[in-house]
Amino acid sequence: xxxxxxxxxxxxxxxxxxxxxxxxxxxxxxxxxxxxxxxxxxxxxxxxxxxxxxxxxxxxxxxxxxxxxxxxxxxxxxxxxxxxxxxxxxxxxxxxxxxxxxxxxxxxxxxxxxxxxxxxxxxxxxxxxxxxxxxxxxxxxxxxxxxxxxxxxxxxxxxxxxxxxxxxxxxxxxxxxxxxxxxxxxxxxxxxxxxxxxxxxxxxxxxxxxxxxxxxxxxxxxxxxxxxxxxxxxxxxxxxxxxxxxxxxxxxxxxxxxxxxxxxxxxxxxxxxxxxxxxxxxxxxxxxxxxxxxxxxxxxxxxxxxxxxxxxxxxxxxxxxxxxxxxxxxxxxxxxxxxxxxxxxxxxxxxxxxxxxxxxxxxxxxxxxx
Numbered sequence: 001x002x003x004x005x006x007x008x009x010x011x012x013x014x015x016x017x018x019x020x021x022x023x024x025x026x027x028x029x030x031x032x033x034x035x036x037x038x039x040x041x042x043x044x045x046x047x048x049x050x051x052x053x054x055x056x057x058x059x060x061x062x063x064x065x066x067x068x069x070x071x072x073x074x075x076x077x078x079x080x081x082x083x084x085x086x087x088x089x090x091x092x093x094x095x096x097x098x099x100x101x102x103x104x105x106x107x108x109x110x111x112x113x114x115x116x117x118x119x120x121x122x123x124x125x126x127x128x129x130x131x132x133x134x135x136x137x138x139x140x141x142x143x144x145x146x147x148x149x150x151x152x153x154x155x156x157x158x159x160x161x162x163x164x165x166x167x168x169x170x171x172x173x174x175x176x177x178x179x180x181x182x183x184x185x186x187x188x189x190x191x192x193x194x195x196x197x198x199x200x201x202x203x204x205x206x207x208x209x210x211x212x213x214x215x216x217x218x219x220x221x222x223x224x225x226x227x228x229x230x231x232x233x234x235x236x237x238x239x240x241x242x243x244x245x246x247x248x249x250x251x252x253x254x255x256x257x258x259x260x261x262x263x264x265x266x267x268x269x270x271x272x273x274x275x276x277x278x279x280x281x282x283x284x285x286x287x288x289x290x291x292x293x294x295x296x297x298x299x300x301x302x303x304x305x306x307x308x309x310x311x312x313x314x315x316x317x318x319x320x321x322x323x324x325x326x327x328x329x330x331x332x333x334x335x336x337x338x339x340x341x342x343x344x345x346x347x348x349x350x351x352x353x354x355x356x357x358x359x360x361x362x363x364x365x366x367x368x369x370x
Contacts, residue, residue: 003367005128010098011121013089017082019049021075036070037077038063049075055083055095057103057115064113065103069095081117088130092137097125100368126368136367143360150353157346158219161339165291168327168335172295175325185320187284188276192250192316193239193269196229205230210239211269213252218294220258221247231268239268241275244286248274248293254306254314255297259286274319282329287336292324 023042026035031046038058051072058066059081069091076082085094106119128136170176184190193210209226231239241247241260249256250272269275278284296302305318 003126003128005126005132007124008127009121010123010125011117013125013127014055014083014085014094016117016121017084019076019078019080019082021045021049021077023077033073033075034071035075035077036068036080038066038079042077045075047075048073050082050084053091055085055091055098056080057083057098059116060114061112064107065115067095067098067103083117089127090130090133090137092141093133094125096137096140096364097368100364101125140360140363140367143356143363147353147356147360150349150356153349154346154353157342157349161291161342162295164335164338164342165295168331169288169292169325172292172325173299173301175327179328180326181323182283182326183320184276184322184324186279187324187326188246188278190274190276190316190319191238192271193273193275194229194231194235195271205232206236207231208236209267211241211247211267211273213249213272216247216249216256216258216273218256218258219290221260226267229270236266236268239275240266241269242277244278244281246276246278246286246289246293248276248314248319250274250315251311251313254312255293255302257290257293259290274314274316276319284324284326285329285332285336287339288327288332289324291335291339 021035023037026043026045031044033045033048034041035043035045036056038061050070053072054070056068056070056076058064058079060079070076083094083098085091101120101123103115103120106115107113108115127133165172175181207228208231209228211221212227215222215226241262243261245260246257247260247269252272276289278286278289302314302322305322306312306314307318
C-alpha cells in the first residue's frame with residue numbers, strides 16, 4: 001500500500017560488503033566468535049567482522065536470496081553478502097523490506113545459482129521516518145515471536161510423544177524380558193512402490209499423484225508438492241494406500257516413516273517407498289511401530305540392515321528380516337490413544353501457526369507492497 005512515504009532504491013539506504021571467509025579456513029579454528037553459513041553456525045574464529053547486528057543474504061548456492069538478521073560480533077562465510085543499513089534506517093525494517101521483495105527474479109546461474117547486489121540494489125522500497133520504521137518492525141517482530149512460540153509448542157509435543165514411548169515401552173534396543181519378538185515379515189505385508197518410468201504409457205493408463213521419498217517425513221506426510229505418473233488399473237489396485245498403512249523410506253534417510261491416516265482415496269507410492277500393511281491389528285499397532293522404528297533407527301538399531309554403496313538403502317529383503325518386539329496389545333493401544341490426543345493438540349497448534357503466518361503475510365503486504 002502507498003502510505004505517502006518516500007520511495008528510494010535499496011542501494012541508497014544501505015551498503016553491501018563481501019566476505020572472503022571459506023569453510024576450510026575455519027574448520028581448524030577454535031575461537032569464540034561465530035561464523036554463519038547458509039545452514040546456521042559454520043564454526044568459530046578468534047575475531048569478528050561485524051561489531052553490530054547486521055543483515056545477511058545468501059548470494060550463492062542453496063537457499064540463494066534468503067534474508068536473515070545476524071547478531072553483533074559475528075561474521076559470514078563467503079557465500080553470503082553483508083547488508084549494512086545506513087544510520088537513519090531501522091535494521092529490522094530493512095530486513096522485512098528485503099524479505100517482501102521478489103529476489104528470485106534476480107537469481108542467475110544454472111549449476112550454482114547466485115544473486116548480485118548490483119541487480120537487486122536498484123529495487124525501490126518505501127522509507128518512512130525512523131519512528132515509523134521501528135513501529136512497523138515491532139509489529140512484525142511480535143507476529144514472528146508468536147509464531148516461534150507456537151513452533152516451540154510443536155517441538156515440546158514431539159518431545160512429549162518420544163518421552164511417552166520410553167515411559168511405556170522402555171529401551172527399543174533391549175525391550176523388557178518376556179515380550180515376544182517377531183520377524184518383520186510375520187507382522188507385515190511389505191512391498192515397494194512403482195518404479196518411475198515416463199516412457200511406458202498406454203492409452204488406458206491413469207495419471208495419479210504418488211508419494212516419493214521427500215513426501216514421507218518422521219510422523220507426517222508433506223503433501224505440499226505431489227508429482228504424478230501413469231498407472232494401469234492393476235497398479236492402482238496394487239499400490240493404493242489404506243488407513244493404517246506405514247510408509248517407510250527405502251533410501252535417503254532409510255527407515256523414516258509415517259502412518260497413512262487419510263481416507264482410502266487414490267494416492268499411490270513410488271519405488272523409493274516401502275508400504276507395510278499390518279497383517280493382524282490384534283497383535284501390533286501402527287503407532288507403536290512408527291515410534292519404535294524412529295527410535296530404533298536413531299539408536300543405530302537398523303545399521304546391520306542397511307546397504308551402503310553411495311547412499312544407504314533399506315532393501316525389501318533386509319526390512320523383512322528386522323526383529324520387532326511385540327508388547328502386549330493393550331499397552332500398545334493405550335500408547336496409541338495418548339499419541340492421538342497429542343496429535344490432535346498438534347493439529348490445533350499447527351492451525352494457529354497457519355493463521356498467524358497468513359496474518360504476517362497480510363501485514364507484510366500492507367506495509368511493503370502497492
